[in-house]
Amino acid sequence: MRAFVIKKLSHPSKISLSIDVPEPQPGQRQVIVDVYSAGLNFFDILQAQGKYQNKPALPFTLGSEFAGRIARNSPIPKGCPYKAGDRVFGASQGAFADKVAVDWERLITLPDNVPFDQGAGLFITWPTSYEALVGRAELKPGEWVLVTAAAGGVGIAAVQIAKALGAKVIGAAGSEAKLDVAKRIGGADYGINYSKPAWYKEVLEITEGKGVDVIYDPVGLINDSLKCIAWKGRALVVGFAAGTIEKVPMNLVLLKNVSLVGVHWGAYSVKESGRIPVVWKELLDLFASNRVKPVTFTEVYSLDEVTNGLAALERRETWGKAVVRVNQENPAERSKL
Numbered sequence: 001m002r003a004f005v006i007k008k009l010s011h012p013s014k015i016s017l018s019i020d021v022p023e024p025q026p027g028q029r030q031v032i033v034d035v036y037s038a039g040l041n042f043f044d045i046l047q048a049q050g051k052y053q054n055k056p057a058l059p060f061t062l063g064s065e066f067a068g069r070i071a072r073n074s075p076i077p078k079g080c081p082y083k084a085g086d087r088v089f090g091a092s093q094g095a096f097a098d099k100v101a102v103d104w105e106r107l108i109t110l111p112d113n114v115p116f117d118q119g120a121g122l123f124i125t126w127p128t129s130y131e132a133l134v135g136r137a138e139l140k141p142g143e144w145v146l147v148t149a150a151a152g153g154v155g156i157a158a159v160q161i162a163k164a165l166g167a168k169v170i171g172a173a174g175s176e177a178k179l180d181v182a183k184r185i186g187g188a189d190y191g192i193n194y195s196k197p198a199w200y201k202e203v204l205e206i207t208e209g210k211g212v213d214v215i216y217d218p219v220g221l222i223n224d225s226l227k228c229i230a231w232k233g234r235a236l237v238v239g240f241a242a243g244t245i246e247k248v249p250m251n252l253v254l255l256k257n258v259s260l261v262g263v264h265w266g267a268y269s270v271k272e273s274g275r276i277p278v279v280w281k282e283l284l285d286l287f288a289s290n291r292v293k294p295v296t297f298t299e300v301y302s303l304d305e306v307t308n309g310l311a312a313l314e315r316r317e318t319w320g321k322a323v324v325r326v327n328q329e330n331p332a333e334r335s336k337l
Contacts, residue, residue: 002019012311039064039153065089067110067116097326143214159171168189171188
């Protein structure tokens with residue numbers, strides 16, 4: 001099979017697609033999934049260089065998020081609810097390949113109204129944004145929400161979720177083109193370009209001096225965002241895509257009586273596993289209602305173009321979820337299942 005194998009830690013631009021790679025061997029509680037689409041994440045770039053916290057032993061196949069079908073030759077472990085041909089999405093090391101081995105507990109049935117390309121970017125992005133806004137910030141209808149990187153994968157999901165919950169959303173991004181995406185596709189009510197000096201003053205003007213009730217920040221802009229947060233506001237620390245981990249002036253936290261709230265969805269499987277099915281049920285209900293919709297970047301990359309997709313992601317040229325289409329579903333094969 002084909003796979004994007006990391007044999008030596010390096011920037012992914014220096015790595016090419018491998019062919020005739022042995023198919024993955026499933027563990028005791030694993031199934032084999034035929035990958036149709038895979039999601040590109042910034043941490044893939046870091047992992048290829050050994051700079052991410054998850055460091056698989058060499059050699060390893062890159063990629064994590066995917067959508068596909070349970071393979072015909074897959075074992076079905078005891079207790080596994082899936083069968084050959086079922087449409088699923090999930091995450092497991094090795095998604096940039098024709099097939100991936102995955103613990104069946106880390107799979108979710110892909111709704112019929114969600115294509116594989118959209119499904120490839122659901123497993124990490126959407127529950128992160130949902131748990132941040134609902135579980136951690138306890139967002140209420142009518143509140144103001146500021147979303148930084150509002151055209152990115154988690155950002156545009158946060159914009160849609162906040163709007164679906166009845167909030168008023170200010171999307172912030174680093175270019176006018178991405179602000180257009182945040183408003184036109186994501187549904188943000190207002191757009192702010194945070195590449196401009198003192199951009200937070202515009203947020204205060206929009207909110208008539210009140211400030212925002214919730215900050216959703218996957219970039220690393222908490223310090224500036226705290227200058228436009230409301231009394232008793234909640235600042236969600238989601239990530240540091242800009243590359244800098246900030247040191248927050250705690251006097252701002254005290255004077256405005258605000259909460260700094262961390263969001264580490266990946267740790268829920270260990271720390272709070274019971275919350276995971278609750279979040280997914282509520283999310284899948286949202287998808288079924290068509291109140292939210294996964295957004296994918298206009299250019300879909302093929303498996304041998306993984307490096308191009310990661311490069312575009314690294315240059316901040318993409319919006320929504322950047323996706324690799326690994327295999328095209330054959331309608332004739334689908335009818336046989």
